[in-house]
Amino acid sequence: MRIDVISLFPDFIAQCAAFGVTGRAVERGLLSLHAWNPRDHAEGNYRRVDDRPFGGGPGMVMLIDPLRASLAAARADDPAPARVIYLSPQGAPLTQAKARELAGQERLVLLCGRYEGIDERFIEAEVDEELSIGDYVLSGGELAAAVVVDAVARLQDGALNDAESAVQDSFEDGLLDCPHYTRPVEHALGAVPAVLMSGNHAEIARWRRQQSLVRTLQRRPDLLDEAALSKADRKLLDAWRTRQAG
Numbered sequence: 281m282r283i284d285v286i287s288l289f290p291d292f293i294a295q296c297a298a299f300g301v302t303g304r305a306v307e308r309g310l311l312s313l314h315a316w317n318p319r320d321h322a323e324g325n326y327r328r329v330d331d332r333p334f335g336g337g338p339g340m341v342m343l344i345d346p347l348r349a350s351l352a353a354a355r356a357d358d359p360a361p362a363r364v365i366y367l368s369p370q371g372a373p374l375t376q377a378k379a380r381e382l383a384g385q386e387r388l389v390l391l392c393g394r395y396e397g398i399d400e401r402f403i404e405a406e407v408d409e410e411l412s413i414g415d416y417v418l419s420g421g422e423l424a425a426a427v428v429v430d431a432v433a434r435l436q437d438g439a440l441n442d443a444e445s446a447v448q449d450s451f452e453d454g455l456l457d458c459p460h461y462t463r464p465v466e467h468a469l470g471a472v473p474a475v476l477m478s479g480n481h482a483e484i485a486r487w488r489r490q491q492s493l494v495r496t497l498q499r500r501p502d503l504l505d506e507a508a509l510s511k512a513d514r515k516l517l518d519a520w521r522t523r524q525a526g
């Protein structure tokens with residue numbers, strides 16, 4: 281998979297992708313990352329990449345032409361078709377389902393805004409979809425691009441070892457993760473739940489699933505509505521509710 285990132289801070293993304301699972305995916309050739317800086321494609325001796333907004337108001341808007349030239353350079357570098365994604369607060373929420381969809385693409389171009397955003401005409405002409413990582417104010421789209429890179433990198437075949445894929449699997453059915461414990465068994469902060477020390481793997485699996493279900497019910501009931509629960513799952517939730525009511 282190839283990802284081109286168009287950003288005024290290309291090192292930012294390169295650094296984010298240089299560590300851990302993402303860095304290893306690049307090393308293994310599962311993912312290639314290319315950064316394009318609109319400033320390198322800006323005309324004139326001031327190499328402007330932004331300008332004042334028509335209609336007045338504060339802030340600046342990213343100019344069309346440096347963005348257009350950056351996208352053209354990316355396409356000239358590799359003719360493979362690409363999905364052009366603008367990371368934007370106006371975008372559709374990034375979900376695991378969307379990450380899985382993107383991970384299956386041959387190539388993505390991730391466009392990062394700065395200032396107040398980019399000229400709407402570029403979005404209408406060149407952007408296939410807008411994606412948001414959440415409803416809060418950021419200084420730029422680069423952190424959002426780094427989130428997309430991480431989420432799709434770990435979904436590439438061969439990117440994860442068994443331990444790492446455990447985390448991936450835990451969310452695959454759309455539930456929150458169960459609590460985790462490690463040494464020591466006894467600690468000033470408390471003991472490890474006895475079931476985890478029992479060696480009864482069926483019971484441990486039940487307990488972990490029940491914990492995921494209950495935590496999802498308590499903290500993110502919206503996820504629970506979306507999750508495909510089995511009959512066994514509903515029994516685990518009912519058993520917990522009964523114990524709570526008792």
Ligand SMILES: Cc1cccc(C(=O)NCC2(NC(=O)c3cccc4nocc34)CCCC2)c1
Pocket residue numbers: 367368369393394395396397398411412413414415416417418419420421424
């Ligand atoms: C709720 C809200 C309303 C209005 C503006 C902003 C805001 O933060 N505007 C600033 C910019 N924000 C983002 O790029 C950005 C922000 C958040 C999530 C994102 N997911 O992808 C890109 C994202 C847009 C141009 C430069 C940075 C946020």
